[in-house]
Amino acid sequence: MASVELSSSEQTEVEIFPGSPKDRTDAILEVRNLRKYFPIESKSILFSKVVGQIKAVDGIDLQIFKGEILGLVGESGCGKSTLSKTIIGLEKPTTGQVLYRDKDIHHPKSKTESMEVKRNIQMVFQDPYNSLNPRRLVRDTLKEPLIIHKLAPGREEEVVIDMLKKVGLEDYHALRYPHEFSGGQRQRIGLARALIMKPEIIIADEPVSALDVSVQASILNLMQDLQQEFNVSIIFIAHDLSVVKHVSNRVAVMYLGRIVEIGPTDMVFDRPAHPYTVSLLSAIPFPDPDIKKKRIILEGDVPSPVNLPEGCRFAPRCYKAQELCHKEEPMLQEIRPNLWAACHYPEDEKVIFFDVVEEEA
Amino acid sequence: MSSETTHPTHEDVLLDVRDIYTYFRTESGVVKALDGVSFDIRNNEAVGIVGESGCGKSVTAKSILRILPKNGEVVAGEVYYRGVNLLNLTEPQMRTVRGKEIALLFQDPLSSLNPVLSIREQMVDVISLHRGVDEEEAAEIAVKMMKAVGIPEAEQRIDDYPHQYSGGMRQRILIARALALEPRLLIADEPTTALDVTIQAQVLDIIQRMRKELGLSLMLITHNLGVVAENTDRIHVFYGGRVVESGPTRDIFKDPHHPYTIALLESIPSFVKGKGRLATIPGSVPQLINPPSGCRFHPRCKYMTEECKKRPPLEKIGKDRYVACFHVDKVLADRKKSS
Ligand SMILES: Nc1ncnc2c1ncn2[C@@H]1O[C@H](COP(=O)(O)OP(=O)(O)OP(=O)(O)O)[C@@H](O)[C@H]1O
Ligand SMILES: Nc1ncnc2c1ncn2[C@@H]1O[C@H](COP(=O)(O)OP(=O)(O)OP(=O)(O)O)[C@@H](O)[C@H]1O
Ligand code: SF4
Ligand SMILES: [Mg+2]
Ligand SMILES: [Mg+2]
Numbered sequence: 207m208a209s210v211e212l213s214s215s216e217q218t219e220v221e222i223f224p225g226s227p228k229d230r231t232d233a234i235l236e237v238r239n240l241r242k243y244f245p246i247e248s249k250s251i252l253f254s255k256v257v258g259q260i261k262a263v264d265g266i267d268l269q270i271f272k273g274e275i276l277g278l279v280g281e282s283g284c285g286k287s288t289l290s291k292t293i294i295g296l297e298k299p300t301t302g303q304v305l306y307r308d309k310d311i312h313h314p315k316s317k318t319e320s321m322e323v324k325r326n327i328q329m330v331f332q333d334p335y336n337s338l339n340p341r342r343l344v345r346d347t348l349k350e351p352l353i354i355h356k357l358a359p360g361r362e363e364e365v366v367i368d369m370l371k372k373v374g375l376e377d378y379h380a381l382r383y384p385h386e387f388s389g390g391q392r393q394r395i396g397l398a399r400a401l402i403m404k405p406e407i408i409i410a411d412e413p414v415s416a417l418d419v420s421v422q423a424s425i426l427n428l429m430q431d432l433q434q435e436f437n438v439s440i441i442f443i444a445h446d447l448s449v450v451k452h453v454s455n456r457v458a459v460m461y462l463g464r465i466v467e468i469g470p471t472d473m474v475f476d477r478p479a480h481p482y483t484v485s486l487l488s489a490i491p492f493p494d495p496d497i498k499k500k501r502i503i504l505e506g507d508v509p510s511p512v513n514l515p516e517g518c519r520f521a522p523r524c525y526k527a528q529e530l531c532h533k534e535e536p537m538l539q540e541i542r543p544n545l546w547a548a549c550h551y552p553e554d555e556k557v558i559f560f561d562v563v564e565e566e567a
Numbered sequence: 568m569s570s571e572t573t574h575p576t577h578e579d580v581l582l583d584v585r586d587i588y589t590y591f592r593t594e595s596g597v598v599k600a601l602d603g604v605s606f607d608i609r610n611n612e613a614v615g616i617v618g619e620s621g622c623g624k625s626v627t628a629k630s631i632l633r634i635l636p637k638n639g640e641v642v643a644g645e646v647y648y649r650g651v652n653l654l655n656l657t658e659p660q661m662r663t664v665r666g667k668e669i670a671l672l673f674q675d676p677l678s679s680l681n682p683v684l685s686i687r688e689q690m691v692d693v694i695s696l697h698r699g700v701d702e703e704e705a706a707e708i709a710v711k712m713m714k715a716v717g718i719p720e721a722e723q724r725i726d727d728y729p730h731q732y733s734g735g736m737r738q739r740i741l742i743a744r745a746l747a748l749e750p751r752l753l754i755a756d757e758p759t760t761a762l763d764v765t766i767q768a769q770v771l772d773i774i775q776r777m778r779k780e781l782g783l784s785l786m787l788i789t790h791n792l793g794v795v796a797e798n799t800d801r802i803h804v805f806y807g808g809r810v811v812e813s814g815p816t817r818d819i820f821k822d823p824h825h826p827y828t829i830a831l832l833e834s835i836p837s838f839v840k841g842k843g844r845l846a847t848i849p850g851s852v853p854q855l856i857n858p859p860s861g862c863r864f865h866p867r868c869k870y871m872t873e874e875c876k877k878r879p880p881l882e883k884i885g886k887d888r889y890v891a892c893f894h895v896d897k898v899l900a901d902r903k904k905s906s
Contacts, residue, residue, distance in 0.1 A: 281763045415760060418619045418790045423834040423845035430844070445763045446791075452836040452845070489764040491771075491793030493835050495817040503772060504765045 223269045224538035224546040225458065225468030234439060235270040235293070235327075235407055240302035242285075242292050246512065261511045262288040264463030266302075270407065273437040275429070277454030277471065279447060279486070283511070285463045286443045287332055290409045293441075294329050306407070325355050328400035330393075332411040332443075337396060338384040344370075344395055345380035351403055365402065373398045374424055393417060394425065401432065408432075409441045414449060426453055447490050451475050459483050462511055462519045465538065469545035477556045479547035481526045518550065526551045580647075581752060581784050582608040582631070582669075587644030589623075589630045596856040600626045602808040602863070603644070605881065608752065613778065613785040615795035615816065617831070618805030621852050624788045627805075628754045632671055633661055648752075667697040670750035672741055672758050679741055680729040687725045690744050697748045712743040716773050738762060739770060746777050753777075754786045759794065771798055792835055796820055801887065804828050807853040807863030810881060814888040824890040826868045826898055862892065870894040 226233070242263040245256045262285045270276060278286055291297045293304050295311050304311040306323050314320035331337035339347060348366045352358050358365045367377045373394040384392055393413060400408055410429070414422040430453060432438050444450050450457060450471075457474040459467040459482065467480040478484050488502045504523050515522055521531040528551065536548045589601035601623050608614045616624050629635045631646050633653065646653045653664065665671070673679050681689060687706065695705035706725070713721035716739040729737055738758065745753060755774070759767040775798065777783055787799055795802060796816060803813040804825065812825040823829045833846040850867035853859055859866050861876040868875065874893050881891040892898065 279763075281765065418831075419792060419836075420831060420834040420848040421620065423836070424847040426836065427844050427847065447764060448793075448836045485765055486763070489768040491764070491767070491791065491797045493792040493796045493820070493832075495796045495820050501768060503768055 223267050224465070224540075225456065225544070226269045227271075227456075227470070227544055230271050232272040233269040234272050234307055236303075236305040237266055237268040237289075237293065238303045238305070240266045240289070240292060240304065241300040242288050242297055243300045258512050261463050261514065263292060263299075264511075264514075266463075266465055268458065268465065268468075270439050270441065272406075273433060273439055274456060275433055275440045275442055275454045277450035277457040278441055278443045278460065279445070279450055279457065280460030281462075282445070284460045285511075286460060287411055289460075290329060290411055290441065290443065293409060294327050295323070296329075321355065325351075325357075325403050326405045327407045327409070328403055328405040330396045330400045330408065330410040330413050332415075338392065338399075340384050342383070343380065344382055344384070347395070348380075348399055348402055351399070355403065357403065369398045369402045372401070373428060397425065397428070404436065405438065407439045407441070409443075411443045412445070413442075414444065415446070422449070429453055447475075447487065459486065462514065464519065464548065466520065466549070467545075467547040468538070469542075473542065473545045477542070477545075477553075479541040479545060479552035479554075480520075480549045481524050481551075481553065482520050483547075484553055485523075485525070518548075520549075526553075579609045580607045581610050581612075581649065582786075583645075583647040584627070584631065585645045585647065587627075587630055587646065588642045589626055589635065589639060590642050591636075591639045593638065593856075598855045599858055600639070600808055600855055601630065601641075602858070604805075604808065604810055606803040606810050606813060608784050608786055610751075611778065611782045611784055612801065613775075613787060613799045615799035615802040616786060616788045616805060617790070617792065617795055617802060619831075619852055620790070621855075622805040623808040624805055625756055628671060628756055628786070628788065631754070632665055632669060634665075634671075666693065666745075666748050666750065668750055669752045669754060670745040670748055672745055672753070672755040680737055682729050685726050685728055686732075686740055690725070690740075690747065693744060694747050708747050709743070712747040713740070715746075715777075716740075716743045717769055718743070739766075739773075742770060742773065746773075746781075746783075749781055750783065752784045752786065754788070756788045757790070758787070759789070759791070767794070774798075792832070804831070807858060808855065809863065809891065810889070811864065811892070812890045813881075814885075818885075818888060824884065824888075824895050824898060825864075825892050826870055826894075827864045829898070829902075870897055 240263055243259040243261050246258040246260060247254045247256055266289060280286055288297065292299050298312060306327060309319055309323060311323055314323060345366055348369065349362045352362045352365060366380060370377060370379055375391065375394060384395070387395065397413060414425050417425065426449065429440060433440060442450065442453055454471045456469065457471050458465050459474070459480065461482050467474060467478060467483045474483060475487065478487060485502045485504050488499065492499060502525060517532040517534055518524070518536050521527040524531065530550050536550045538546045538548045541547050541552045584604060584606050586603045586605050587601055588603060591598040591600055604623065604627055618624060630641050631653065641654060648664065648669065653661065690709040691702055691705045694708050695702050698705065698708065710721045710725055713725065718724055718736060718739060732740065742758065759770055762770065771794065774785065778785060787795065789795060799816050801814065802816050802819045803810050804819065804827065805811070806827045812819065812823065812828045819828065820832065823832055830848045834848065836845055848867055853863050862879050865871045865875040879891045879893050881889045884890055884895070
């Protein structure tokens with residue numbers, strides 16, 4: 207987290223979260239210096255010894271504001287799911303804190319506080335099949351949290367049916383088991399399970415990846431309705447960048463455990479500063495055969511999160527890398543108003559990817 | 568409707584799927600997954616297969632290669648591959664087709680590798696069997712292909728196990744293995760869903776390169792219409808176990824005729840347009856045990872009339888253009904009005 211000294215006379219330091227819009231004060235979730243390392247053990251017959259660390263999440267500072275949709279994108283394996291699981295408390299952080307309305311999620315002061323946090327931050331898991339109990343009717347899966355949190359005493363059944371309809375399912379679906387649904391329907395059950403708690407924050411991990419575009423469109427519309435109707439905040443993880451662009455207000459781009467660029471959606475997509483974001487955007491396939499793109503094909507593989515390269519994590523694959531990049535790790539800095547990137551040589555120009563090849567014949 | 572009239576064999580046809588019906592027996596009844604699917608793929612051509620989840624794309628691939636689960640069966644139709652009906656071959660003959668002639672990349676690639684065998688073990692045997700080379704040469708081919716798909720230090724990494732590779736690398740190993748057999752036809756079922764766009768671009772680039780170098784044909788099944796637009800020559804659009812429209816890729820995107828194709832294209836979130844509500848297709852995916860009569864799209868179609876309760880034939884409407892809808896004229900008139 208960057209601390210800025212106001213002036214030499216004022217000694218107070220103001221905390222500045224990279225990428226937080228300056229005009230907003232209504233953060234409801236704060237992620238501070240979060241790290242999650244997984245130990246790598248070498249097992250011999252007698253001992254097991256830690257020989258290294260997978261640095262899945264490696265120093266993240268982030269605020270989530272009331273009613274915003276934050277898109278989270280980045281290469282497969284860069285730590286998006288691990289970050290999410292650590293935020294909801296499923297993984298213990300190696301360092302750092304997650305605060306929900308100033309309450310430390312990993313160290314609740316009381317049972318009530320822990321219940322309040324659990325209810326208010328819900329996650330839609332990446333794999334809809336494995337996250338649902340195959341031997342339970344959908345009705346029972348959805349009813350359980352209502353009972354635990356005493357959210358609708360005596361009216362559970364009614365609330366379940368209402369919620370199924372909200373996500374575009376029918377009342378008879380309540381009496382089915384998970385395997386009796388198509389992939390898209392299962393993804394909607396996962397969503398219903400999260401929404402039924404009326405949480406303040408939803409973390410949706412690839413909620414539309416298995417869906418064809420028309421079903422995907424109905425889920426995205428639903429997410430936007432929820433944001434407008436209930437003012438929920440959503441962290442939205444997806445590989446499909448046009449989907450992220452469509453739903454999010456802000457976007458954070460992750461690379462190897464870190465946020466490398468964060469800012470308002472339009473700025474990140476129209477005039478990205480970080481070369482990784484530029485490569486990412488240049489790789490989006492475009493659903494129009496008349497448009498050919500200038501593509502930056504990244505060379506080489508993602509470095510492993512065990513042996514991180516010295517300097518900038520992206521340097522081994524970066525088209526702009528200079529000597530400095532291999533020596534010194536760049537920190538997130540405000541490149542343009544509200545747009546932050548961690549790069550020594552950020553892009554300045556608007557990058558144009560699209561070339562219309564020919565006009566309609 | 569006879570299949571000959573709808574799909575006259577093009578001189579250059581590699582695979583000609585004619586009017587196949589594939590059914591599954593289940594406890595709740597017979598699932599009529601494929602209900603007269605017809606399409607073709609030509610030499611050195613890349614064909615996209617698109618359509619709603621559950622419309623029969625993967626079942627079509629499995630029917631062609633005859634690897635359906637036990638409760639499934641192709642009950643009617645023909646699958647001509649280089650003029651031979653694959654459905655008439657014996658199982659040993661079929662084994663010479665799989666891999667060497669037609670390679671399949673499964674929809675779920677991460678479960679297609681055996682976690683307890685090294686990559687070497689999983690590549691060398693298959694390659695030496697199908698290419699008829701000894702193990703040493705097979706290993707050389709394997710390493711060469713791994714390099715071609717962008718795996719660094721392939722000589723060393725070939726001895727690693729699947730868990731030591733990232734998801735994207737595992738997917739590329741499978742592509743390398745499939746391409747090492749130098750098949751004539753590659754069927755790729757959602758080959759890039761688990762990949763982020765940069766690796767997706769890398770993988771598609773490799774497939775296209777192999778297409779030029781080996782003269783390979785590609786049958787690409789995917790929900791990602793951007794991937795289809797950029798990587799295919801023709802598209803066959805599936806709905807409810809049938810082909811409802813087919814044609815050159817550009818025509819399908821620029822001049823769709825079937826109400827389902829139009830609705831599908833309208834629901835793509837646009838990268839350039841604003842944030843308005845996305846169009847969706849009302850109603851739900853057809854139930855395949857008691858499917859809707861006639862045109863299977865009729866319960867969700869705004870052009871539906873009584874006539875649609877009969878089955879619309881897949882009719883030729885232009886060079887390489889086919890559509891199965893009674894109301895194409897109305898659809899086109901509507902579009903003229905709105906534009
Ligand atoms: N339980 C675990 N034990 C060891 N390593 C793990 C564990 N969970 C995740 N990792 C590693 O942490 C890194 C980040 O994984 P994560 O699942 O968070 O990635 P992701 O960004 O969600 O990727 P994807 O887009 O593929 O879902 C990867 O290198 C992964 O192998
Ligand atoms: N083993 C099976 N038993 C019964 N029904 C099956 C079986 N396999 C597939 N089906 C059904 O056949 C239909 C077609 O399935 P298929 O897997 O081909 O869909 P798909 O088009 O590949 O969809 P997706 O885009 O979700 O992969 C579906 O309705 C499915 O439920
Ligand atoms: S710091 Fe250097 S290597 Fe890293 S992204 Fe910027 S230019 Fe590329
Ligand atoms: Mg993940
Ligand atoms: Mg499938």
